Amino acid sequence: GAGVSQSPRYKVAKRGQDVALRCDPISGHVSLFWYQQALGQGPEFLTYFQNEAQLDKSGLPSDRFFAERPEGSVSTLKIQRTQQEDSAVYLCASSLDLGGTDTQYFGPGTRLTVL
């Protein structure tokens, strides 16, 4: 079946603009994760959903970051009033069951550049 997909693959925003990044997890996967990956670094956790419930948002760097998964499938990561330090690749991952005991499958990422 299809893997995790993300759109857009590339996004350029002017500082101060709002952006929305979409993630389509593998069908039937309960868990969904967002990670932020700075250039040349490992991914850093942002937030976690179990179905539609956001169980952990401890990694969101500021209140400008907001994520939702209203129907327990597609998820959107929204960044308001983007800043240059938000430039990174945003990765989405999903897993079949609960959290870390199950393998997380990653999407291709969205590369965000804030000018």
Next chain:
Amino acid sequence: AQTVTQSQPEMSVQEAETVTLSCTYDTSENNYYLFWYKQPPSRQMILVIRQEAYKQQNATENRFSVNFQKAAKSFSLKISDSQLGDTAMYFCAFVPRRSNDYKLSFGAGTTVTVRA
């Protein structure tokens, strides 16, 4: 909190030879999972191999194998018979085996280049 350290930013290997990537981690957990992920230039992160800490036997997947030393908190990846398609960034990752902690903690990565 868990930390994962990959001390080799870059490695180069001749095609068909073997390369070993190091990973150490710091945790107070007794039960956990360790992973190696591969990220080619296209940026899709792909699982290479997974190890469960309570299993003493080292995991293997075709040309990929690990050397898991729990006491030393070490988890190295060996790539045998390296192929050009193995060129990628490799990340070591950790997750505790608890129901309330599921986020992967990643190392900074090792860039592997396979030379023809």
